[in-house]
Amino acid sequence: MTYIDRTGLWLIATAAILVAGAFVLPHWLTFILTLALAKALVVQGVVVQMRAGLVSFGQGLFFCVGGYAIGLGGNLLGIHDAFALLALGLVASVGLAAVIGLLMTRYRDIFFAMLSLALSMILFGVLVKSQTLGSTDGFNVHGVSYLGVTFDGANQKIAVYILTVVVSCACALFLYRSQHAGIGRVCEAIRENEIRVEYLGLSPRWILYAQYLVAAAVSALGGGLTALATGHIDPEMAFWTTSGEFVFIALLGGTMHVAAPFVAAVLFAFVRTYAIEFTPHTWQMILGLVLLGIIIFLPKGLWSLVSRNRRVKA
Amino acid sequence: MKRLKHIVRPMAVATIAAAAITAVASPSVAAENGKFRLGVVTFLSGGAAGPFGVPSINGAKLLINALNEGKVPGPYGQKGINGLEIETVVIDENGGATKQVEEFRNLAERHKVDAVVGYISSGDCLAISPVAEELKVPTVMFDCGTSRLFEENKTPRYVFRTGLDAAIDNIGAARYVVDTNRKTSAVASIQQNYAWGQDSWADFRAALTQLKPETKIATEQFPKLFQGQYGAEISAIAVSKPDVIHTSFWGGDMEAFVLQGAARGLFDKSAAILTCGESALDRLKGQAPNGLILGARGPFGAFAPKNELSEWFHKSYVAQVEMAPSYPAYKMAQAILGLKAAAEKAAAGKTGIVPEKEKVLDAFTNLTFESVSGTVAMSRANGHQALQGISYGEYRYDAKTKQASLANVKSYAGDCVTPPDGTTAAEWIKAGFPGAKCGN
Amino acid sequence: MNVGALPPARMRRLTDMTTFYAILMDGMIYASWLFLVAAGLTVIYGVMRILNMAHGSFYAIGAYSAASLVGWYFSSNGEANPYWSYAILVGCALLAGLVVGFVIEQGLLRFMYKRNELLMVIVTYALLLILEDATKLVFGVDPYFTYQPYSLLGRSMIGELAFANYDLALVGASVVVGGLCWFVLNRTHTGKVLRAVIHDREIAVAMGVNVRLMFAGTFIVGTTLGALAGALTAPSISVSPGIGVEVIVLAFAVVVVGGLGSIEGAVVGALLVGLTRSMAVHLAPEIELFVIYGVMSLVLAVRPQGLFGRTVARKI
Structure with a gap:
């Protein structure tokens, strides 16, 4: 395999088209895309773990850490550079994951799901209790600069959009490489049969630990980009329904391909925004029906529509 | 099942592609269709829908219908807003501030609304306020009570609040x-x-x-x-x-x-x-x-003063909803009436047009208008925040x-x-x- | 928030008898409510291995149907015997649970039993979304306030404190529900067969157990228990949109603490969460928000399978 293969080229080409789109597409559309791509990064975190058979119902934890790092870094530490802030969120999130990952990797199945949910809800509780951070109202993110340049209004949104596309592309390339490297293959083996992997002389726990850290890192980036785009953060980012939505999108896309979460997140954003517009009273029902439809007709996720390998074994 | 998949798969691909194309290609319908387009955002689902969202949306629908028919008493006899029929885009406020920012951008840039009235949750108000300023959309917060709204947005231009601070x-x-x-x-x-x-x-x-x-x-x-x-x-x-x-x-x-x-x-x-x-x-x-x-939360609902406007509102609400209007209904009506008063003052007699945005903002600032809760003066926060009294009373049940x-x-x-x-x-x-x- | 030594007022509260039995009583009442809410969830998981995210919606459906019917009963015949409303509450729950459970099991779930556990979580998540709006379409978003059965029973003084008799009756109701579940599982033929299915589904099928029938029955019972919890709660609250979502995480916490699929576990989990929470409210209200997740994390950290959960043998 060459360093960048066909899929890699496709990813880069798509990113280039999306960047070019910044100057053509209407602002509302680029904004939806920004949020969807940022969300997709968190979904990537969920998918990375899902490939190893773990479903996190608390990925909002790292999403929220990434977001709050942007706000707090600006308000408390006086950091205003977007890249420094994103790096701050990344470090904070991976640091946190390094500690709780030691506990989390002992759990599987539903227990992993529930414990991750509980931890994320504890962060939610702490933030709700913190009146200086605005409790549930959260606070706004002001005056972010990009390598020393500050943009105003619409240009700032374009800057965030381009940044999001670039970061997403970089993450996608990294995840794609690791998925097809040894560690990615072992993860699938762990999902299928953990004990056999142990017999092969590998330590599933430390591999899962590594995946947990990677998931935390990309989720924090997603949170940071969301905070930059909306300019507002609140504890809802750590609430369990937010995490539930990430799992929802992960299943919508499927775990077959690294691009699937991006496609699913964009599709989800459009389904939701149009559902809210046309049936403001029953948009949840429409989401539910779409999800059921996907599970019934496309059990491998949306990507199975694109995949040429039609006879994938279940 | 297999055969079904052969049909479902291409169909799904086609549907998604079609949806994507229409989503991207559908031109934002221009607002210049001879109507005043108003975004209305309130809770339609979740725990805040029953006590706040529903009374407020009922109040909004009732008032807007009556305005469009020119049946509102007092100084509001003119049809719609400045003679233009009011057309609404209703959005559910449930789902958190991030989603609301996204929906607000849709309202502003896709629907090209002339103004937005809404927001019950303080978190949503705080998140929307800088976006409203950025996108230059006249936005009237009707209910949220956080003191931080104008503490953080010190020089508001596009954001107004006709409800009171908590x-x-x-x-x-x-x-x-x-x-x-x-x-x-x-x-x-x-x-x-x-x-x-x-x-x-x-x-x-x-x-x-x-x-x-x-x-x-x-x-x-x-x-x-x-x-x-x-x-x-x-x-x-x-x-x-x-x-x-x-x-x-x-x-x-x-x-x-x-x-x-x-x-x-x-x-x-x-x-x-x-x-x-x-x-x-x-x-x-x-x-x-x-x-x-x-x-x-102000002189609303059962505390509203008795005058032509408030009695008309109470009577029509009871006739339509079969329940007395509670305060969220009054507050929503107040926000819409404030906007109408400002727009018509800005138009200065030239009916049948959407008045210039900047003029509406100037007219709204420090405006005094008649509302279902009596006279309202926009005299706080540089003329962007309503100043009204507050009442308390004891419950009596017969x-x-x-x-x-x-x-x-x-x-x-x-x-x-x-x-x-x-x-x-x-x-x-x-x-x-x-x-x-x-x-x- | 106070860190370090307890302030004198709180020290006094610790030794105060009234506070002590208030903690016990409140803890018991809350625990019995928690058990009612969690019982259906654990029954369904125990037999079918489905972590039912839609459980809260069944609770909501039970609450809505009971509240609307009881409300209608009181408004349409003012002279009628108010005590019939209790029969309506329970009857509503049974009917709603049966119908909804049957429709969902037969119409959707039975086609999905071969899928893995996690996918079933998502299926029920989709159900949750659909039912949430369906409830709204049927019952509207106006809250239902059906207080008559709650206030009808009056109150009793226990020491200095008054308690609503309805809440005390709720403790009785949960004992009955728990007892029935235990009896069916341990003392009847059906129970024995069910336990065989719980223990090893494949062997049970091989022995000629009609697992599909068992599954259908269990799901309907689980739904009905959820609806019953909602119906019994309805008179003491204002039934409004979103009440279902609020109880899911609570029920999950109780069930995970006790051990998924175990009735005894649900009892102990409910008591543990109920009493801890009540202690927090009386002695340290500032930590109340964390109590449930704190208990859950602690128990899982020490016993990953929950207090009464079985460790599953690892299969190669």
Whole structure:
């Protein structure tokens, strides 16, 4: 395999088209895309773990850490550079994951799901209790600069959009490489049969630990980009329904391909925004029906529509 | 099944592609269709829908229909807004601030609305305010109560609020407690554990302690939002033997707390003040004991003054919804009327056009307009925040007629309970309400 | 928040008898409510291995149907015997649970039993979304306030504190429900067969057990228990949109603490969460928000399978 293969080229080409789109597409559309791509990064975190058979119902934890790092870094530490802030969120999130990952990797199945949910809800509780951070109202993110340049209004949104596309592309390339490297293959083996992997002389726990850290890192980036785009953060980012939505999108896309979460997140954003517009009273029902439809007709996720390998074994 | 997949797969691909193409390609329908396009954002689902969202959307629909037919009395006889029919885009406020920012951008850039009226949640207001300024959309916040709205947006241009700051509710509540000579040597608090509850209690506690320094706090309970079961909290409050219980509970939580507390005699020995209590006035049906002190977050609902406009609103609402309008309905109507008044003032007699945006903003700033709650002056926060009084009264239920009413109503003028510009509510309370004009 | 030594007022509260039995009583009442809410969830998981995210919606459906029917009963015949409303409450729950459970099991779930556990979580998540709006379409978003059965029973003084008799009756109801579940599982033929299915589904099938029938029955019972919890709660609250979502995480916590699929576990989990929470409310209200997740994290950290959960043998 060459360093960048066909899929890699496709990813880069798509990113280039999306960047070019910044100057053509209407602002509302680029904004939806920004949020969807940022969300997709968190979904990537969920998918990375899902490939190893773990479903996190608390990925909002790292999403929220990434977001709050942007706000707090600006308000408390006086950091205003977007890249420094994103790096701050990344470090904070991976640091946190390094500690709780030691506990989390002992759990599987539903227990992993529930414990991750509980931890994320504890962060939610702490933030709700913190009146200086605005409790549930959260606070706004002001005056972010990009390598020393500050943009105003619409240009700032374009800057965030381009940044999001670039970061997403970089993450996608990294995840794609690791998925097809040894560690990615072992993860699938762990999902299928953990004990056999142990017999092969590998330590599933430390591999899962590594995946947990990677998931935390990309989720924090997603949170940071969301905070930059909306300019507002609140504890809802750590609430369990937010995490539930990430799992929802992960299943919508499927775990077959690294691009699937991006496609699913964009599709989800459009389904939701149009559902809210046309049936403001029953948009949840429409989401539910779409999800059921996907599970019934496309059990491998949306990507199975694109995949040429039609006879994938279940 | 296999054959089905052969059909489903291409169909799904086609549908998604088609949806994507229409989504991207569909031109944003230009707003210049001879109508005034108004975005209306309020809770249509979730726990805030029943008590706030539904009355407010009912109020909005009723008023907008009547305006479009030119049937509103008072100074609002002109059809729609400035002679243009009002066309609405309704958005559900449920789902968090991030989603609301996204939807607001859609309203502004895809639907190209002429103005937005909405927002109950304080978090949403705080998140929307800078976006409204950035996208230059006249936005009228009708209900959210956070003091931080204009503390953070110090020089508002596009953001207006026709509802009152929550600090006013609690300063008014403290004054009512003091003016009705209640003992305050043991004050208990129960609030929903989120920004609204925490801020409300902080303001009430500060104001009461300022007015009556001998006040002592007996217990502070912060159950989770939408908890519904308050057994342990009621016991803890009862054990602390309070003279006064303060709560900023709203909606289902408030009704559950009143029901469970009354069933256990909690209100027999203690006075209780509910800052949002009026929204359930007609629903409690005698389950609340007489003497419970209720507020309506301003001169709305049952506290609204009697005039042509408010009587018309009350009558039409009852005719249509078969229930008396509670305060969220009034507040929504107030926001729309404020916008209409501003737009028509800006048009200066040239009817049938959407008036220039900048002129509407200028007209709205410091505007005085007639509303369903009496005369409203936009005289705080550089002319972007309404100044109105607040009222409290005691619940009375007549078992024979099955009608609830309010007794011992006390009203405080806006100048008595509102901090002057440039001072935060907390600072103003701490300094002992300098400059308050209470008229007694 | 106070760190370090307890302030005198709180020290006094610790030794106060009234506070002590208030903690016990409140804890018991809350625990019995928690058990009612969690019982259906654990029954369904125990037999079918489905972590039912839609459980809260069944609770909501039970609450809504009971509240609306009881409300209608009181408004349409003012002179009628109010005590019949209790029969309506329970009847409503049974009917709603049966119908909804049957429709969902037969119409959807039975086609999905071969899918893995996690996918079933998502299926029920989709159900949750659909049912949430369906409830709204049927019952509207106006809250239902059906207080009559709650206030009808009056209150009793226990020491200095008054308790609502309805809440005390709720303790009885949960004992009955728990007892029935235990009896059916341990003392009847059906129970024995069910336990065989729980223990090893494949062997049970091989022995000629009609697992499909068992599954259908279990799901309907689980739904009905959820609806019953909602119906019994309805008179003490204001039934409004979103009440279902609020109880899911609570029920999950109780069930995970006790051990998924175990009735005894649900009892112990409910008591543990109920009493801890009540202690927090009386002694340290500022930590109330964390109690449930704190208990859950602690128990899982020490016993990953929950207090009564079985460790599953690892299969190669």
